[in-house]
Amino acid sequence: MDDLKKRSDCPISSSLDIWGDKWSLLIVRDLMFSKQCTYGDFLKSDEKIATNILASRLQMLETNGVITKQDHPDSKAKVLYKLTQKGVDLLPLMIEINLWADKYFKLPADSKAILEEVKKDKEGFIRDQTVALLNNS
Amino acid sequence: MDDLKKRSDCPISSSLDIWGDKWSLLIVRDLMFSKQCTYGDFLKSDEKIATNILASRLQMLETNGVITKQDHPDSKAKVLYKLTQKGVDLLPLMIEINLWADKYFKLPADSKAILEEVKKDKEGFIRDQTVALLNNS
DNA sequence: TAAATTTGCTTGCGTTTTGCAAGTGCAAAT
C-alpha cells in the first residue's frame, strides 16, 4: 500500500517518489528541529496535517527507511519517531530549501536566526547537527 | 486557480506550496538539463506526465516566477519555456537531491557522470551552470 | 477501582486532484 513505484531511474524522480508531496518534508523538518516526535507532536504543527494523511506518510517514510519508530521510555501508549541516517542525510537538502526561501520569501525571525548560523559555516552546521540527530540518548 | 495558498510562514512549507508535488521539480530538472524546452519536450520525458497536469504545473510555476514563456524564434506555433533567476536558484537544491539519491539509489550512468563533476567542485559547478542557464542567446 | 482522558491510529464520506483519452484551434508544411 505504501510501496514505492518508481516512475523512472532519474535520481530526482526517484527521490520525489518517496518524499515528493506536500507533507513528507514537513515531517522531516519537525524531526530535524525536535530530534524526536510523537504522533501528537506532528499533529500540533502549524500546517495542521490531517491525522489519516499523517499516518500514511509516517508509514511511507518508515517503509522507505527515512524514519524509525521507537518505544517511548515513559509510556507504552506513546511512540517516538526519529530520523534514520537516510533521513538525517536530507539535512543539506533542507538547508538549501531554507536558503532558497530566504531569498524569495519573508521568513519568520527564528528561521532567520538559524539561517545566519548556517551561512557562517554550512559544513560545520551540517556536521554538528548530524551528530546531534543521530546520537541516541 | 493556480494562486498560492500558504499553509504557514515556515520556509519549507512555503517552498513546498509552490513546487512540492510529484511533477514540478521534474519540469525544473528538464529545464536545467536543456536550458529551454517546448511543451512537447516536457511530454517526451521518461516519466510521462499527463498533458493536463503539465499545463497546470507550467501555469503554477510561471505564476510563481520560477519559469517564463517566450516566443519561439522559428515558429509562432511553438512556445519556449525557460527558468527565471528564481528557477535557476533551485540548482543547489537539485544538486543536493542528486547527492542524496546517489547515496541511496543506483543511478543511471549519465547522472553518475555529472555528479562526479559536481563532487569535484560544487561551488564552481553551480556558478558555471547558473551563468549558462541565464545568458540569453 | 471505576470512570474519564490521552494516545495513536482507523473508518466513512464528500471534495479535490490525478491520469488517461479524445478533442480543439491556430500555425506550418505539403
Added chain:
DNA sequence: ATTTGCACTTGCAAAACGCAAGCAAATTTA
C-alpha cells in the same frame, strides 16, 4: 487546399485528500 504539428482544453473515471467521528489500549483522575 488539406494534412500535420503544436499547445493546450475538456470529459470522465479513479485515486488521493481532508474533515469528523470512532476505537482500542494505556494512563491518569476521582
